Amino acid sequence: MSIASQDSAVKNNRTTMVLIYVTLLVFALFYLVPLFVMIANSLKPLSEITGGNMMALPKEWTIEPWLKAWSTAQIGVEPTGLRPYFINSIIMVVPAVIISSIIGALNGYVLTKWRFKGDTIIFGLMLFSCFIPFQIVLIPMAMVLGKLGLSGSVSGLILVHVVYGIGFSTLYYRNYYAAFPTELVRAAMIDGAGFFQIFWRIMLPVSGPITVVCVIWQFTNIWNDFLFGVSFGGQDQPMTAALNNLVQSSTGVKEYNVHFAGAILAALPTLLVYIVAGRYFVRGLMAGSVKG
């Protein structure tokens, strides 16, 4: 699944090439304009947006909207800014990613190196769980979280994200470990190495690349989740739900500049991951199309 450049066999004439470049650049603009609009308008005073041009750079640069979005904007009824929700998201994402990745690695190891009768069916059932519309589990999940005393809490959200995250993490590790020579594992078994020893000494040391892919995927998915956050977050909502509250609030003046600053704040962690490790991000997306 590498998309590194290679020589194309096709030769084009000059006009075609110009046309191709123009098309490619127009699309680059299409993808960039919203980002530009968000950044430029988050650095303007509100009057420059309502009375001015959205596509223009700020005449008077200000970071006031950012400060407001972060610490004083009205979210729901409280003027807390997005900060507490950003922290909620971090407290939720970190354990959920770690736990679901560890479980996924162990599952992948069992499903490829300790195969047993019926393991393909179990994998198939876990795989399908990645793609269900979560609307089908919302009602019983709300009841169960209520019974466990976890509704409206970050712990509840961690549980939800782990439960619905292990399908994908298992898929990643399973596909990755399937390509790892089983003979090596057999040899270690004959030498008397146990289940965890083999995992620890043989499988984990080669799992670097897939772990990066898995962690990035889970991080992006869980950070960007809205449905679970808004359904089960209660007062402890994650960033996405808080941003939506901020933007949709019907009271007072619409502070577009604060909304844009908030949107960038909500996008920042995943965007950073994409900038730093884009290659792995793409690989994760591709493996999301089932094959590793």
Next chain:
Amino acid sequence: MARSLHKPDFKTRLQDWLPKLVLSPSIATTGLFVYGFILFTFYLSFTNSRMLPNYDWVGLKNYARLWDLSHWWVSITNLGIFASLYIAICTVIGLTLAIFLDQKIRGEGVLRPLYLYPMALSFIVTGTAWKWILDPGIGLQNTMHLWGWESFEFRWIKDRNFAIYTVVIAAVWQSSGFVMAMFLAGLRGIDNEILKAAQIDGASSWHLYRRIVIPMLRPAFLSSFVILSHLAIKSYDLIIALTGGGPGRATELPATFMYSYTFTRNSMGVGAASAVIMLITIAAIMIPYLYAETREDRS
């Protein structure tokens, strides 16, 4: 080792059971939280549940009511419009960009990540950005007026008949780069010798792509179709952030329908029935695909 051949000691037996033991929590949670919950929601869809779940059996009444509701018809009609345009436009843009990028383009390394970064964003962020860009008062229309194009009009997001197309625009913006990446990976996997041979035979670029390359991209077409259609059916966040389902009900989708009937309109039975229909639709697309993919894996 020899001793354990006859009567395996505790440690050896543990080793035999360990793999299954390690897998069992996942089997249990998947069984309960995925399949148990699916069955429970399925059951609720046959009950008279309103604000809270109850167990008064009403047979198919919820389904009858569902298909009688104009609100539901609006939702599935919208899904039809949204999903077909979203899939078609993403595929056309993705394929075009991938083929163009594959022509020894200078700066490919810069362009590719630019096309793909929206995929890293939350739909709530995408929705927020496009909500204001498409807003006639401060967005594109206003900009065009300020740039001197006074007659320019673009108020789709405020227009019941056109609002659903703004959802398509935002969703295409988010996902088309991803489709590009899938096609590009497919293109880079094609053996260049085949293309060279065809060119020696005198095939034009156009013919080469239409007759040889595009047919060879079948797996990429299939994967992107499956992924896009499942994203379309699950679409919820984007609608909430971009239009809130409005103006009126003009951009309601099954996912927003389910949420409002279950949690704000006190018709949990009907909500459950709509969730079941969403699941069945996705299953009809995903199961054959996953089956075929995992089959191939083993050969």
